[in-house]
Amino acid sequence: MGELPLDINIQEPRWDQSTFLGRARHFFTVTDPRNLLLSGAQLEASRNIVQNYRAGVVTPGITEDQLWRAKYVYDSAFHPDTGEKVVLIGRMSAQVPMNMTITGCMLTFYRQTPTVVFWQWVNQSFNAIVNYSNRSGDAPITVGQLGTAYVSATTGAVATALGLKSLTKVKAPLPCACVLYCPCCLPHHPILQHGHLQGQSGSSWCVLTS
Secondary structure, rough: OOOOOOOOOOOOOOOOOHHHHHHHHHHHHHHHHHHHHOOOHOOOOOOOOHHHHOOOOOOOOOOOOHHHHHHHHHHEEEEEEEEEEOHHHHHHHHHHHHHHHHHHHHHHHOOOOOOOOHHHHHHHHHHHHHHHHOOOOOOOOOHHHHHHHHHHHHHHHHHHHHHHHHHHHOOOOOHHHHHHHHHHHOOOOOHHHHHHHHHHOOOOOOOOOO
8 A cells, every 4th residue: 555645635624515415524523522532642643643744744554534534633622723722622522512411401400590590601601612712813812802702691691591581481481492592692792703703714613602
């Protein structure tokens, strides 16, 4: 088996993004929760493979499938602009387990005011971590911008949840309404996204959460 050629474009997704199947395979791979179980050594090995290949150095004995696997492991754990390792719960591979857990708790623990406040706070805090961890490297978010967005989003989510809780007498729709409001808060908050929208980075790595 010959050495792997250097003309494989690992800057772009492996699958055709003009098709639904290609986009689905790409995002399922990026958000694969199994990547959370990889050790630090495995993450560093993937980073070395990707960075060496981009520098024109092919890791001896590596196959094309192994190169793409290393690329997606790298993308799932490291920021594309800064190269920094992203905190565990801020990674794309943490989105499924974290959102399932938080949403499940929000739907379950809605009867008591303290639990409503707590889980709304947990949800908005998680969203803040994700959006900050995946911010554009060309348009950094200041501490003031982040703090303003975080406080206003958390306050809005808690106020809406408590307002719905006090206004409605029908219990069944209540948790759903509270959860559905969440995407309106931090993920699309104009203050937090202002810097990202102004950025000129060609990377489309940031995925907003709800």
